[in-house]
Amino acid sequence: MNNLKIIAHRGSSGTYPENTALAFQKAIYAGADMIETDARVCKTGEVVLHHDHFILKNNKYYFISELSVLELKKLKPDILTLNEALEIIKNKIRLNIEIKEKQALLPALKTLKDKKVNDVIISSFIHEVLLEAEKLAPDAEKMAIFACNPLTFNFLDNLPIVGVVSELFWINEQFVKKINAKGLSVFVWTVNTKKDYKRMQEIGVEGVFTDYPEKFKTIVENHS
Numbered sequence: 302m303n304n305l306k307i308i309a310h311r312g313s314s315g316t317y318p319e320n321t322a323l324a325f326q327k328a329i330y331a332g333a334d335m336i337e338t339d340a341r342v343c344k345t346g347e348v349v350l351h352h353d354h355f356i357l358k359n360n361k362y363y364f365i366s367e368l369s370v371l372e373l374k375k376l377k378p379d380i381l382t383l384n385e386a387l388e389i390i391k392n393k394i395r396l397n398i399e400i401k402e403k404q405a406l407l408p409a410l411k412t413l414k415d416k417k418v419n420d421v422i423i424s425s426f427i428h429e430v431l432l433e434a435e436k437l438a439p440d441a442e443k444m445a446i447f448a449c450n451p452l453t454f455n456f457l458d459n460l461p462i463v464g465v466v467s468e469l470f471w472i473n474e475q476f477v478k479k480i481n482a483k484g485l486s487v488f489v490w491t492v493n494t495k496k497d498y499k500r501m502q503e504i505g506v507e508g509v510f511t512d513y514p515e516k517f518k519t520i521v522e523n524h525s
Contacts, residue, residue, distance in 0.1 A: 305501060306508030307517050308397060309333040310491055311352065315512030320350040321379040322389055329393050331515035334508070335422070336390060337397040340383060342405045345369040348383035348412055354401070356380075366404075383409060387416045399446065400425040400434075410438050424466055428456075435461035444488065454479055464488055464507065469497060474504040481505065492517075 312324025313331060320338055328336050339352045347370040356363045356376050363376055373380050381389075383398070390396060398421055400406050406423075413421060423434045424444040431443045444464045445457065450471040457465065457480075464486035467476070472489050480487045490510035492498055498517055501509055511517050 303502070305498065305506060305517075306334045306488075307332075307514050308335040308337050308488065308508055308510045309514040310337050310510040310512050311339065312336055313512070313514055315493065316515070318379055320352065320381060322381060322385070323379070325381075325386060325389050328514050329390065332518040333394065333514035335395045335397050337399060337424075337510055338386065339399050339401050340405045340409045341365045341401050342408050343368055343370050343373055345371075346408055348405055348409045349373060350381045350383060350386055352401070383412045384416065387412070387418055391418075395420055395422070397422040397424055397444075400427065400430045403427060403430055403433075406430050406433060407437070410434070410441075413438070413441075422463075428460055431460055431462060450476055454483065457483055457485065466490060466510070469501075472501065472504070472506065477505045 309328030311319035313327040314324055317324040317327055325336055338350045340348050341351055341354060343349050343365050344367055349365060351365055354365055358376055370382060398409060419440055422442045422444055424446050425431055426446045428445055431445060434443055443462045444466050445460050445462050446466040448468045465480055466488045469489050469492060477487050486507035488508045489501055489506050492501060492509035492511050493513055498509060
């Protein structure tokens with residue numbers, strides 16, 4: 302059985318605050334193959350790495366799109382911009398950027414261009430984003446995310462992707478075979494137990510997103 306690619310889900314987010322410098326640094330130290338993160342755009346146009354579209358603090362919701370990057374950093378000092386994250390991971394690990402909203406694509410691609418970063422994966426639940434990304438950044442690899450096991454996979458034929466990312470709940474051997482038959486790889490989130498890792502390995506998954514990359518890199522090393 303092949304070892305799976307280990308993608309640190311929002312960095313080493315099971316042990317450290319997600320999408321932060323510390324979580325990214327620990328994922329690199331653990332030997333993860335890639336870091337996955339979430340891209341949104343704030344009021345002043347910077348791309349910030351945050352899963353939700355708001356920050357909840359003192360029982361109050363603060364929306365990313367309504368605040369400047371300075372205001373966001375006052376609320377959450379460890380929030381990262383994409384620019385800052387690229388400085389942390391430069392030449393050390395590949396980045397998988399999930400575009401959480403359409404308006405984040407252009408500024409994310411501009412940041413990547415400005416930093417001269419080409420070896421990234423662009424992923425999104427919003428498949429129109431992938432089509433637009435193909436026009437603007439044809440050299441960047443793309444992956445489609447979805448959280449279901451559809452009756453037909455024909456919609457994938459029109460997407461410029463190298464693989465799909467799907468939720469662990471839906472994954473079985475038939476699913477993997479259908480995707481592989483289209484020449485695409487299968488990646489799975491979120492795999493946090495050795496039992497699930499082994500099952501994904503047995504059915505031919507390419508890689509797993511995990512909150513604990515340090516745990517699974519140990520498995521890979523022991524089976525190398």
